[in-house]
Amino acid sequence: MSEQAQAVAPPVALLSAVGIKKSFAVGDRQLEILHGVDMQLYAGELLALMGPSGAGKSTLLHILGLLDRPTSGQVFLEGQRAFELPAERRAWLRNQRLGFVFQFYHLIAELTALENVVLPAMIHQGRGAYRRDRRAHEHKAEELLVRFGLKDRLTHRPTTLSGGERQRVAMARALFHDPPIVIADEPVGNLDSATGEKVLELLFEEQARRKLSLLLVTHDERLAARCQRQIYMDAGQIS
Ligand SMILES: Nc1ncnc2c1ncn2[C@@H]1O[C@H](COP(=O)(O)OP(=O)(O)OP(=O)(O)O)[C@@H](O)[C@H]1O
Ligand SMILES: [Mg+2]
Numbered sequence: 001m002s003e004q005a006q007a008v009a010p011p012v013a014l015l016s017a018v019g020i021k022k023s024f025a026v027g028d029r030q031l032e033i034l035h036g037v038d039m040q041l042y043a044g045e046l047l048a049l050m051g052p053s054g055a056g057k058s059t060l061l062h063i064l065g066l067l068d069r070p071t072s073g074q075v076f077l078e079g080q081r082a083f084e085l086p087a088e089r090r091a092w093l094r095n096q097r098l099g100f101v102f103q104f105y106h107l108i109a110e111l112t113a114l115e116n117v118v119l120p121a122m123i124h125q126g127r128g129a130y131r132r133d134r135r136a137h138e139h140k141a142e143e144l145l146v147r148f149g150l151k152d153r154l155t156h157r158p159t160t161l162s163g164g165e166r167q168r169v170a171m172a173r174a175l176f177h178d179p180p181i182v183i184a185d186e187p188v189g190n191l192d193s194a195t196g197e198k199v200l201e202l203l204f205e206e207q208a209r210r211k212l213s214l215l216l217v218t219h220d221e222r223l224a225a226r227c228q229r230q231i232y233m234d235a236g237q238i239s
Contacts, residue, residue: 011042011043011045012042012043013040013041013042013043013076014041014042014043014077014078014180014181014213015040015041015064015075015076015077015078015181015213015215016038016039016040016041016075016076017037017038017039017040017060017063017064017073017074017075018038018073018074018075018076019036019037019038019072019073019074020034020036020037020038020060020063020070020072020073020074020075021034021035021036021037021070021071021072021073022034022056022059022060022063022068022070022071023071032071032236033056033059033236034056034059034060034063034070034236034237035235035236035237036073036237037056037060037073037233037236037237037238038238039060039231039238041064041181041213041215042213043180043211043213044211044212044213045213045214045228045229046204046207046212046214046216046226046227046228046229047213047214047215047216047227047228047229047230047231048216048217048218048223048224048227048229048230048231049061049215049216049217049218049230049231049232049233050217050218050219050221050224050230050231050232050233051232051233051234051239052234053219055233055234055235055236056233056235056236057185057217057233058185058217060233061100061183061185061215061217063075064183064215065094065098065100065183066082066083066090066093066094066098067094067100069083070083077093077097077098077181078097078180080093092124095120095123095124095177096124096177096179097179097180097181098179098181098182098183099173099174099175099176099177099179099181099182099183100174100182100183100184100185101167101170101171101174101182101183101184101185101187101203102170102185102187103185103186103187103189103190104190105158105163105166105167105169105170106170107158107166107169107170107173108158109157109158109159110157111157111158112154112155112156112157113145113150113153113154113155113156113157113158113161113165113169114138114141114142114145114154114155116158116169116170116173117141117144117145117169117172117173117176118134118137118138118140118141118176119173119176120173120176120177121133121137121176121177124177140176141172141176142154144172144175144176145168145169145172148168148169148171148172148202149168150165150168150169150172153165153169162195163190163191163195164191164195164196164198164199167187167188167190167191167199168199168202170187171187171199171202171203171206175206175210178210179212180212180213181212181213181214181215182203182207182212182213182214182215183214183215184203184214184215184216184217185217186217186218186219187199187200187203187216188200188218189218189219200223203216204226
């Protein structure tokens with residue numbers, strides 16, 4: 001391949017939606033929320049998804065994150081049609097290749113910060129195998145939490161952490177298996193702006209350091225402007 005051909009090699013889509021439709025049953029009617037969404041998340045890019053409340057952003061993110069099924073259409077994850085794979089394989093992909101950060105953290109209340117972060121390994125390995133590798137997992141989780149400024153919060157339970165601290169724990173959990181893709185649905189939407197900015201700086205640093213493909217939903221124009229690319233969704237369609 002010539003140097004010029006290499007320079008214009010097309011970007012690789014790690015995650016893409018093709019013709020995604022999603023309907024929910026409401027009473028005896030089907031309410032269509034996504035009307036055929038096409039989008040790509042390229043390797044290593046920081047992509048902002050914006051749009052008014054109710055546009056369908058979270059619905060789309062749950063499908064891209066393999067947390068919910070589309071009514072029709074395809075999600076390609078690293079070239080594979082994710083919803084045509086056996087459920088176990090899809091669960092493996094969700095565990096190993098994707099990290100998801102929610103607006104409301106979704107931490108397990110009964111577990112400490114450290115235990116919440118190692119949860120993906122517990123789920124992946126099952127109890128027995130997890131116990132064998134426990135020290136290594138805990139060491140890795142601790143490193144992440146320390147990098148996120150939570151050195152003195154390792155054994156705290158979520159209710160004894162501030163919102164910003166909870167979201168940092170949730171980010172550490174999302175990054176635990178070093179996934180190439182992270183999906184974040186308004187990760188600082190529930191935090192005051194100063195705290196949100198700090199939490200987001202950490203996420204952006206990780207994105208750059210790990211060359212993550214990061215899909216970020218935000219209502220904040222300023223934040224979206226810091227992403228390499230912006231896409232807009234309205235009434236169930238990418239505009
Ligand atoms: N399980 C469900 N059953 C019925 N309707 C649903 C369901 N989940 C979402 N919806 C509807 O789908 C639409 C899109 O919701 P979604 O949460 O995806 O919007 P959003 O773009 O993320 O909004 P926001 O910016 O407020 O988070 C809304 O009108 C919502 O009421
Ligand atoms: Mg939403």
